[in-house]
Amino acid sequence: MVRSDGCCDANRDGKPGDTVIRAEHLSKIFGPNPSSALELLEQGQRKDAIRESTGHVVGVDDVSFRLKRGEFFVIMGLSGSGKSTLLRCLNRLIPPTAGRVVLETDEGEIDVGAASARQLRDIRTRHLTMVFQRFGLLPHRSVRDNVAYGLEIQGIDRGQRIERADRALDLVGLGGWGPSRTSELSGGMQQRVGLARALATEAEVMLMDEPFSALDPLIKMQMQREMIKLQSELGKTIVFITHDLDEALRLGDRIAIMEDGRVVQLGTPERILTSPSTAYVADFVEHADPTNVITARTVSVELDHDRVDELRREAGGRVIVHRTQSDVEIVIDDDDRVREVRADGGRAELVPIDTLLAEEAPTSRYRDRAAVVRADRPLRTLLEARNLCNLPVLVIDHDERLIGLVTEREIIYSIIEKRGRDALNGDSAEVAA
């Protein structure tokens, strides 16, 4: 088991300055005598065994990670996996039994666990704000007064409160709804109020506890899109809890997967999908939609650079990298840039995928145009490209160097296996002088 996966990841990624929160060996045990159960936990006993022998419930079991400034960090797990408890340990709504949460602010480090009542209040009003699954709005207040709640607690005067609340409402698309009652709003709109309430405090970190789980699927998708947009505009650091893998894959820069209170894998969505570290994670990702997660880089059959260099020495200059299909030749120059694509005896035009997508779809697939796709685009884009052009898709990096090719074979393989070239490497690409 990858007990310390999260910890190692954290150490590798953590550069001083880009960390906002350090969670260090957090554990939470519910019950009358948590410290006795903690000893068992440290001796390596598992959640179920501890519940049977002592009646204590292990919420969180030795979790460590570093939250990077501006990242979208998703904690995913089934109900009872401890994800909500972990989130609440961060702002001490639930005090952890062991371990530390350290906040790195401009004014220095703050140990959340050691904070006085006053400091804690300051942390919750200025640094960590929160959005809840069931909204947690005050029904006796107007939308605006709900949004201003955090500011009211901070003691900000009414004029400024209203101004900031209205600005936050504008951000979430509810400008003009300030005087309404929250109960006049739909679920999606109520969650926007919850979001605005969090944004109004201007705290750097937003803790979001399954914020979209109570919404219907269409509204949920819309909120996810807006969340991505908001984060890129405002640069918030977000800790986002969900039990929905597709949501996690869509939103997360990194995902921590929890089981029985422990983080069993922590990594990028693509990494989680393509190399699940445990059977539990593998089960999870089995039914996930990979088309938005796996990148063209992973799908494509990579150029065998040693072979290309060898051929270059022999042939001098241009190299034909592909000739598996009848009469398709792809020629690259010394800098790995594609010079020409020849198909059916003629020259095919190189067209960026976005240009092709903007045009009207052809009646039959092109054989005189080849789609060019950047390596960071998702599998979905490759599908679209193959749908338009019956030639291998050319995958390029940001310097426009060819890094690989994609045919149906790679696409099908990556959808079924949720893996990429590592298994197919060199299998279908032929390099010839």
Place this chain on the structure above:
Amino acid sequence: MNVWLSDAIFDPIRIPLDSWFANAINWLTINYRPTFQAMKVPIEVILGNVETFLQWLPPIVFIVLLALFAWRVAGWKIAVFSALAFTLVGMIGLWSLTMTTLSMVVASVLVCMVMGIPLGILAARSDRFRAILRPVLDVMQTTPSFVYLVPVVMLFSIGTVAGVIATIIFALPPLIRLTDLGIRQVSTDVIEAAEAFGSSEREILVKVRLPLALPTIMAGINQTIMLSLSMVVIAALIGAGGLGRPVVEGLNALRVGVAGIGGLAIVLLAIVLDRITQALGEGRRTSTES
């Protein structure tokens, strides 16, 4: 007869609880009567002022103000009913007694609110306090009021104030219970959210718990008003004024007519107060939830 089969079996272990009770009350009366008399003062002040005002207010002004208020909070139907009910009360010659009864109700409800809401808040916050309070409230609600009339008279002497005190004993429990219930019913989601935004315990109470418990607390006040009215006749037995008087007189002298109109006035007053306070509670509920 066999001793073992009759109630004589209790003779050796009989206890004179009745004289213990009597002694306890006597002892209280002898030693603490001034204290109890002093406790009457705030009630006397409230009652005196409210009654003086209501007796001074010209009936026509009272009826117009009442109708306007009822119209604002409960709609025109209740407003018309209230105006007609009080006009009828005047027409049957019971205006002054009705005002006395109304001021007794107002005084006892005010005292109940001052005591009941804080006690309800404490009960909601402490399970232990609630466990202690519950049997006390049960005793207050279930002891027949005739039982405590005698000690009330001994400690507070007879009169309208004593009547109000007996009324408070009877009408206080539901307000405490409903305040406790209302506060405990506030959803933990909302409280957690308030906590996450840095609220202190006091802020959560004032800004979250009490406003959200208000409809339930209003229901408690409504109950307190109704129970106060139901004590009007019993309070008259210990010398309280108001609409209980004609009923008790009618009972003593078998004057059906007098008792009848007294009863009618009490019922009318009860309906008007009930409808208006209910609308007050629901009005808050609709304005908070819709």
